[in-house]
Amino acid sequence: MENLLPGNPTPLRAGNLLNALLSPILIFTFGFGVSGAAIAGVISEYLTASILLWKLNGKVLLIAPDVNVGRFPQYLKSGALLIGRTLALLITTTLSTALAAREGPVPMAGHQICVEVWLAVSLLTDALALAGQALLAGGVSQGNYSQAREVVYKVLQIGALTGVALGFSLFVGFGALSALFSTDSEVLEIAKSGTLFVAGSQPVNAIAFVLDGLYYGVSDFEFAAYSMLRVFDKQFVIGTISSIFLLVAAPLFGLPGVWAGLFLFVALRVVAGLWRLQTRDGPWKFLRTDMEQDSV
Structure with missing residues (x-):
């Protein structure tokens, strides 16, 4: 992952950092409790996936024009x-x-x-x-x-x-x-x-x-x-x-x-x-x- 996606922050680091920051805020500051932990986790996962797709898009063709349907x-x-x-x-x-x-x-x-x-x-x-x-x-x-x-x-x-x-x-x-x-x-x-x-x-x-x-x-x-x-x-x-x-x-x-x-x-x-x-x-x-x- 590090070699494929150089530079900082990497998707995993960015997602984990956001999760670590959002969790106490949503759980304690806003009083969401367990729901706050779940919300933080979901948001961090979307952030990780978004950065990953953005970085991959610059290195590989995500949607090939000649898709081999036979391998589906x-x-x-x-x-x-x-x-x-x-x-x-x-x-x-x-x-x-x-x-x-x-x-x-x-x-x-x-x-x-x-x-x-x-x-x-x-x-x-x-x-x-x-x-x-x-x-x-x-x-x-x-x-x-x-x-x-x-x-x-x-x-x-x-x-x-x-x-x-x-x-x-x-x-x-x-x-x-x-x-x-x-x-x-x-x-x-x-x-x-x-x-x-x-x-x-x-x-x-x-x-x-x-x-x-x-x-x-x-x-x-x-x-x-x-x-x-x-x-x-x-x-x-x-x-x-x-x-x-x-x-x-x-x-x-x-x-x-x-x-x-x-x-x-x-x-x-x-x-x-x-x-x-x-x-x-x-x-x-x-x-x-x-x-x-x-x-x-």
């Missing part, structure tokens, strides 16, 4: 698959929030602290996923399969190490970090009880995000979506398995059951992704060594 079905299929994948993610995470809310306002507040930190720290590995996606796409498109194989293995290794480092940091500092969100002792006590979930799941989260980037690097959109629907060749639905677990575990164990369900959801994605790479099939044929390719 392919675009629509890829988009539909990714929308389905996103819906599966949202349904499971929304269910976890609903089940946590049933525990009451104080447990819900503690849960929200855990989830916000969990997601924010996990998204740090998104940068690694994007780098892996770009490097992998470059290697495969140029036929440099030895480089592509190295990218896959190195990015996964670095992702795992990054996840371990993030997990250790959160295990040590989550108590102090959660204190930034609330001064209520009961809420902080509940948030502290989720330290193992927030910190312990980071290595798995990191690999899950890295795998997503690798999928997109070789345009494996179909499996990226279907991995939410199948593990191996059995008709196991990852989202359904996790949702059923949540519905059973949350009433029995409360918030620990909710956190275990979220961890299971991410862990199943990792299992499906690693299995996909191990098959070395479809767009992943380049993972086979030259000797293996000659024997096929």
